Amino acid sequence: MSDTQWPRFEVFKQDSHADRHAGVGSVHAPDGEMALLIARDVFVRRPDCVSLWVAPAQRISSFTVQQLASAAPPLRGSHGRGPESFEVFKKVHHKGVHTHVGQVTAETPFDALRAACQDFAEPPAHVWWLVPSASLVRSEPADSDSFFEPALHKPFRDQAFYRIQTLLRRLKKAGLAQKDGE
Amino acid sequence: MTPHPDQALSDWLLASADDEMVLAHRDSEWTGHAPILEEDIAFANLALDEMGHASLWFGALAELRGEDRAEYTDRLVFFRSAQEFRNIQMVELPRGDWAFSMVRQYLFDEAELLRLARLAHSQSEPIAQIAVKVQKEEIYHVRHTHAWIRRLGLGTEESRQRCQAALDELWPFAQQLFSTEEGAKVLVRDGIVPDPTEVRLAWEGVVGKNLTESGLMAPTAHEGVPLRRDEHTPHLTSLLAEMQSVARTEPSAVW
Amino acid sequence: MREQVAMGDASTAQSSRPDEAVLLRQFEARIARGQKIEPGDWMPEEYRRQLIRMISQHAHSEIVGMLPEGEWITRAPNLRRKMILLAKVQDEGGHGQYLYHAAETLGVTREEMIDGLLSGRAKYSSIFNYPSLTWADMGTIGWFVDGAAILNQTMLAKCSYGPYARAMVRICAEESFHMKQGKEMILLMSQGTPAQRAMVQDAIDRWWQPTLMMFGPHDKDSPNTPTLARWGIKTKTNDELRQTFVNQVAPEVLAIGFTLPDPHLHRDEASGNWVYGPIDWDEFWRVVGGDGPCNRQRLAVRRKAHEDGRWVRAALQAYAERQAQS
Numbered sequence: 001m002s003d004t005q006w007p008r009f010e011v012f013k014q015d016s017h018a019d020r021h022a023g024v025g026s027v028h029a030p031d032g033e034m035a036l037l038i039a040r041d042v043f044v045r046r047p048d049c050v051s052l053w054v055a056p057a058q059r060i061s062s063f064t065v066q067q068l069a070s071a072a073p074p075l076r077g078s079h080g081r082g083p084e085s086f087e088v089f090k091k092v093h094h095k096g097v098h099t100h101v102g103q104v105t106a107e108t109p110f111d112a113l114r115a116a117c118q119d120f121a122e123p124p125a126h127v128w129w130l131v132p133s134a135s136l137v138r139s140e141p142a143d144s145d146s147f148f149e150p151a152l153h154k155p156f157r158d159q160a161f162y163r164i165q166t167l168l169r170r171l172k173k174a175g176l177a178q179k180d181g182e
Numbered sequence: 183m184t185p186h187p188d189q190a191l192s193d194w195l196l197a198s199a200d201d202e203m204v205l206a207h208r209d210s211e212w213t214g215h216a217p218i219l220e221e222d223i224a225f226a227n228l229a230l231d232e233m234g235h236a237s238l239w240f241g242a243l244a245e246l247r248g249e250d251r252a253e254y255t256d257r258l259v260f261f262r263s264a265q266e267f268r269n270i271q272m273v274e275l276p277r278g279d280w281a282f283s284m285v286r287q288y289l290f291d292e293a294e295l296l297r298l299a300r301l302a303h304s305q306s307e308p309i310a311q312i313a314v315k316v317q318k319e320e321i322y323h324v325r326h327t328h329a330w331i332r333r334l335g336l337g338t339e340e341s342r343q344r345c346q347a348a349l350d351e352l353w354p355f356a357q358q359l360f361s362t363e364e365g366a367k368v369l370v371r372d373g374i375v376p377d378p379t380e381v382r383l384a385w386e387g388v389v390g391k392n393l394t395e396s397g398l399m400a401p402t403a404h405e406g407v408p409l410r411r412d413e414h415t416p417h418l419t420s421l422l423a424e425m426q427s428v429a430r431t432e433p434s435a436v437w
Numbered sequence: 438m439r440e441q442v443a444m445g446d447a448s449t450a451q452s453s454r455p456d457e458a459v460l461l462r463q464f465e466a467r468i469a470r471g472q473k474i475e476p477g478d479w480m481p482e483e484y485r486r487q488l489i490r491m492i493s494q495h496a497h498s499e500i501v502g503m504l505p506e507g508e509w510i511t512r513a514p515n516l517r518r519k520m521i522l523l524a525k526v527q528d529e530g531g532h533g534q535y536l537y538h539a540a541e542t543l544g545v546t547r548e549e550m551i552d553g554l555l556s557g558r559a560k561y562s563s564i565f566n567y568p569s570l571t572w573a574d575m576g577t578i579g580w581f582v583d584g585a586a587i588l589n590q591t592m593l594a595k596c597s598y599g600p601y602a603r604a605m606v607r608i609c610a611e612e613s614f615h616m617k618q619g620k621e622m623i624l625l626m627s628q629g630t631p632a633q634r635a636m637v638q639d640a641i642d643r644w645w646q647p648t649l650m651m652f653g654p655h656d657k658d659s660p661n662t663p664t665l666a667r668w669g670i671k672t673k674t675n676d677e678l679r680q681t682f683v684n685q686v687a688p689e690v691l692a693i694g695f696t697l698p699d700p701h702l703h704r705d706e707a708s709g710n711w712v713y714g715p716i717d718w719d720e721f722w723r724v725v726g727g728d729g730p731c732n733r734q735r736l737a738v739r740r741k742a743h744e745d746g747r748w749v750r751a752a753l754q755a756y757a758e759r760q761a762q763s
Contacts, residue, residue: 006750006753006754008538008541024607025534025535025538025539025603025604025607026538026541027220027534027538028218028220028547029220030333030753030754030756030757031753031756031757031760033329034329034333034753037224037325037326037329038220038223038224040322041220041223041224041227041531042220042223042531042534042535043531045227045524045527045528045531045611046610046611062476062477063477064475064476064477064478066477066478066479067477067478091475097603126475127475127477145318145321146318146319146320146321146322146325147322149318150231150318150319150322153234153315154230154234154520154524156517156520156521156524156614156618157524157528157611157614158614159613159614159617161614161617162614162617162618162620162621163621164617164620164621164624167621167624167625167628168624170628171624171627171628171693174628176627176628176693176694207511210510210511210519210523211510211511213503213507213510213523213526213527213530214503214504214507214526214738214742215738215741215742215745216742216746217742217743217745217746217747217749217750218746218749218750219500219530219533219534219537220534222503222527222530223527223530223531223534226523226524226526226527226530227527229523230520230523230524230527233516233519233520233523234520236516237516252515252516252517255516256515256516259515259516260514260515279745280745280746280749332756333752333753333756334749334752336756336759337751337752337753337754337755337756338748338751338752338755340748340751340752341748341749341751341752341755344748424511424512425511425512427512428512428513428514428572429514429515431632432514432629432630432632432633434630435514435626435629435630435632435633436625436628436629437514437515437518437572437622437625437626437629
């Protein structure tokens, strides 16, 4: 880790309890706790979030369907730690984002991919992301009030807050505005 | 002479509002100058929250005095002189280096959090409601600034020294957070606001523990504690000169 | 330290692949079908290079753009405006964040990009090299500069590179209040005191031409455009976007009783377009080349923040390393 090149963490945001966690971008942070706090400030300035996860980019194994079609599959191997839980994210549409679909248990990321391709086959994926569950840093439900609710109290971030039409009407009434500047 | 409870409440609300407003202004000065882009965003958030808190306290004061909330707030913020402000001196000090701003923020936020927890049970319903709202944001502030204190205290020798120097300088100023203005005693008696002595004890406990765990020492010296909220350093005068500069050019204007 | 976004040994894989011409055809066909290119997909080196350039310049523009407005937060004339301006500048920092992230997926590091900015090698939008002289500049910057940015960003939200397009969608949603708060401010001031109206006119006189220059050189002087169009990066030309902007904003400014600093400006009945006069491209190239009114000052501010923050970043690094070991 050099001066500004702090480790990158991918950020996953759950907009409401009816939604799944979806990738929204990344932040640089020196460690997991800072990554979570920074992610909240960078990605949750509008009130549409109930849960936030961050994962070190280094721990995410990414496979695009294109890569899988053209590359030789990586050698199977065990890292000797035994099976662990992996969180699975899929990007399904071209315009879509990486969405959380569930978990698999496996010894290596590639084994996790195999399992994910079976367990979460439909709809077909364009990109798979696998990350060990233990590497995720998550906001707690108890954090919701202090993490996410405050965004509700900043209505000035919403474009509907601005009284453009009212002001234009007032200007026209005062004779300070004409139509079309003619 | 015991002041009228309404006057005491007015003074207390104004003090709360001024603390948040002046600190928010100092925090906002970091925008674009923070050590890392992420903190430009985070510290701006803190400042925005605090301006919101100031709005709530100014608003409560406006209600008490039968004034229009927004107009009265702007009148108080942009057209009072330094000697009319009722903030503690700690928040008007220049922002210093990152350690100074983080330590100041941390000391203030921990005190606020403890105060708000008690205010949420105030005999005054409007105050209790404001406290509940503000508390939610304050929990996040403390988490954020505590994380910073820990990382700077346990980081490098330089960061530890800068933090300790900031602590040594700020500690006497921080005591003003808990000084009881004569008029406020009636508010404590009536269960409107908590006893500052009790809050200070809790604060010393929590802050002492967190500082120790962060490799820092809570200073013991208490000399030079400012006593009166109507006495200010020259820093407030220059702060207001900047903050009020545009508003005062056209006092009757709507912006 | 390069981020390894994808697993698998790319170099081994490529030596057994069909040749570049075939890959290029497939790539262009995907784009023509409206598909997104994602990190890890094959892409021509030129595509990668152009995107890194565009996205990092865009990111730098957001970061530097925080400064002309950031300077006025401490002087906002009422609490509402103070909070709005602070929220806007904060958003700009956030947008820089989204964009650095998008660029990183193409293999450039944040360290390299920051280095490029602070050394003066990297470019950013020239508009931010103009000084913000009065409070009315805040409204004008919002209405004009953010208005122009929104047009550009709406186009880029459809771009072929997934991470950039997605960053743009998020930015567009957040940017709409940036323009509106500026317009609201100007509308309010236009109903205000004579001093306020004069302040607005002065700001318009200084910001109009630089805003038009934001859209870049005329199409005939923009050699990159056809390739960028074929690769789904730029789907509207500089002149098209510029004309859209003038058509939208010029009549609105005139309608509220202000003038624009362009004696040639008039509406052409036949096309419906507002025709504008010649742009001073000498000024544009001077400012782009680093000789604008504030180039040196803006970079100096960012450099100072960077230098002053060095001990802070070192502390965070030390803490993280110690934590990792324990």
